[in-house]
Amino acid sequence: xxxxxxxxxxxxxxxxxxxxxxxxxxxxxxxxxxxxxxxxxxxxxxxxxxxxxxxxxxxxxxxxxxxxxxxxxxxxxxxxxxxxxxxxxxxxxxxxxxxxxxxxxxxxxxxxxxxxxxxxxxxxxxxxxxxxxxxxxxxxxxxxxxxxxxxxxxxxxxxxxxxxxxxxxxxxxxxxxxxxxxxxxxxxxxxxxxxxxxxxxxxxxxxxxxxxxxxxxxxxxxxxxxxxxxxxxxxxxxxxxxxxxxxxxxxxxxxxxxxxxxxxxxxxxxxxxxxxxxxxxxxxxxxxxxxxxxxxx
Ligand SMILES: [Zn+2]
Numbered sequence: 001x002x003x004x005x006x007x008x009x010x011x012x013x014x015x016x017x018x019x020x021x022x023x024x025x026x027x028x029x030x031x032x033x034x035x036x037x038x039x040x041x042x043x044x045x046x047x048x049x050x051x052x053x054x055x056x057x058x059x060x061x062x063x064x065x066x067x068x069x070x071x072x073x074x075x076x077x078x079x080x081x082x083x084x085x086x087x088x089x090x091x092x093x094x095x096x097x098x099x100x101x102x103x104x105x106x107x108x109x110x111x112x113x114x115x116x117x118x119x120x121x122x123x124x125x126x127x128x129x130x131x132x133x134x135x136x137x138x139x140x141x142x143x144x145x146x147x148x149x150x151x152x153x154x155x156x157x158x159x160x161x162x163x164x165x166x167x168x169x170x171x172x173x174x175x176x177x178x179x180x181x182x183x184x185x186x187x188x189x190x191x192x193x194x195x196x197x198x199x200x201x202x203x204x205x206x207x208x209x210x211x212x213x214x215x216x217x218x219x220x221x222x223x224x225x226x227x228x229x230x231x232x233x234x235x236x237x238x239x240x241x242x243x244x245x246x247x248x249x250x251x252x253x254x255x256x257x258x259x260x261x262x263x264x265x266x267x268x269x270x271x272x273x274x275x276x277x278x279x280x281x282x283x284x285x286x287x288x289x290x291x292x293x294x295x296x297x
Contacts, residue, residue: 007064022046033252037084055125065090075105078125081118096285103244106134111245112252119179123148135163137238142177169234174208184213194264197227202266205229212271216242221259226250243279260286264293
């Protein structure tokens, strides 16, 4: 049994019986951290929990996806997309890589929803208060003005209550926001399936400040391929690089991120920045033998 499955089963064992009975078949079928709107409704009916109570009860299962070799502090988040589906996320850290490359649980849940095609987040449930970095990250969302935040033993509050007098995309003249559906029409002639997948991701990236339209694809030892697109932020530092979004994709798909075998990065050369050097060094910390294809368009 994998460590993740073990943690999921431990979390299940601590749930109220009615919820455990109803949730077990979902968790035992290669659960990848997505609960559909319909599944959530039937879990609610079976457990007799309120919407809020059920989301809070599910948090330990989200935190089970945490990869935290440095802090051993397991944060779980559940983002609900505009479709009503719920997406789990958890913090991710890596040994031998500077802390700026770590991923917070809120970023994980939100980018997970983005990968699955959501265009906005209506609410997010977290087992610890969101740090300043994440409040700023969430203020980039298409739904930043209406996003609600739920913590254990607290009343639900809006993101704007957690981030008064906020700074965001509109202060830099940017309309839209993170998770708005985009297609940038970048093109690349290549035989490489990994570069083609990275290009597809770059075409969905959110980079209104640096114009570094970029995406990445990762191939794991299992043969599965995961991709990630760049999520830029008006305050720059909370930006989530494409590699991190792809690592979320892999982690939530139950892959061990240390089994990344090869990668491809595509970025628009007209951008003011490049992800190449940091992507290469972070990947090499995960696996020193990783290969990286690169295309600057
Ligand atoms: Zn945070």
